[in-house]
Amino acid sequence: DAGVIQSPRHEVTEMGQEVTLRCKPISGHNSLFWYRQTMMRGLELLIYFNNNVPIDDSGMPEDRFSAKMPNASFSTLKIQPSEPRDSAVYFCASSSLDSGANVLTFGAGSRLTVL
Amino acid sequence: QQQVKQSPQSLIVQKGGISIINCAYENTAFDYFPWYQQFPGKGPALLIAIRPDVSEKKEGRFTISFNKSAKQFSLHIMDSQPGDSATYFCAAKTSGSRLTFGEGTQLTVNP
Numbered sequence: 001d002a003g004v005i006q007s008p009r010h011e012v013t014e015m016g017q018e019v020t021l022r023c024k025p026i027s028g029h030n031s032l033f034w035y036r037q038t039m040m041r042g043l044e045l046l047i048y049f050n051n052n053v054p055i056d057d058s059g060m061p062e063d064r065f066s067a068k069m070p071n072a073s074f075s076t077l078k079i080q081p082s083e084p085r086d087s088a089v090y091f092c093a094s095s096s097l098d099s100g101a102n103v104l105t106f107g108a109g110s111r112l113t114v115l
Numbered sequence: 116q117q118q119v120k121q122s123p124q125s126l127i128v129q130k131g132g133i134s135i136i137n138c139a140y141e142n143t144a145f146d147y148f149p150w151y152q153q154f155p156g157k158g159p160a161l162l163i164a165i166r167p168d169v170s171e172k173k174e175g176r177f178t179i180s181f182n183k184s185a186k187q188f189s190l191h192i193m194d195s196q197p198g199d200s201a202t203y204f205c206a207a208k209t210s211g212s213r214l215t216f217g218e219g220t221q222l223t224v225n226p
Binding site (some may be wrong): 003004033039042043045048056091102103104106107108111 | 147149151214217219
């Protein structure tokens with residue numbers, strides 16, 4: 001298995017632009033998580049899905065952030081409009097509910113820089 | 116009550132020394148305590164995990180010590196190597212819930 005695949009790996013954009021981050025979870029995993037990592041705040045859970053359904057989006061910073069999971073093999077995290085304070089590394093992780101979702105497999109992350 | 120507090124924030128150890136990272140929690144319903152290791156430019160990866168029915172789990176040079184009464188658990192890295200230099204996260208969860216991560220510890224092992 002290729003693991004959790006995220007794209008793009010790096011994104012540099014200007015304030016006000018729309019940013020879309022993509023994630024392909026491990027085949028057969030039915031839980032998907034979006035995290036944001038910064039030096040100041042560490043790893044923050046933004047949102048997670050079970051069986052493609054959003055379960056908890058309380059970590060989404062504000063209405064500028066949205067996430068979708070149209071099917072079991074694809075998810076997006078969108079920021080519109082982007083702001084410099086959104087600069088961070090965004091991780092997608094997947095897990096199997098069958099094992100209690102105990103073990104998260106993380107992707108390599110998408111490093112976002114908003115100028 | 117869902118928080119997991121981790122210390123120290125950073126740690127510098129000489130090669131061959133013992134690295135110790137500590138975590139404390141409040142929620143007594145937590146029943147799974149993993150540690151994740153993250154190298155620069157990579158996502159965190161599961162290193163070792165423990166359940167509260169045992170007080171210690173060892174995998175190679177890595178050991179988790181668990182103190183249920185004190186609501187604390189720690190990661191010990193024996194014979195620390197420069198290749199162990201990474202950020203370490205403790206975490207905890209209850210059955211059916213999502214993982215709660217600690218703040219992370221940046222470990223540097225000097226040659």
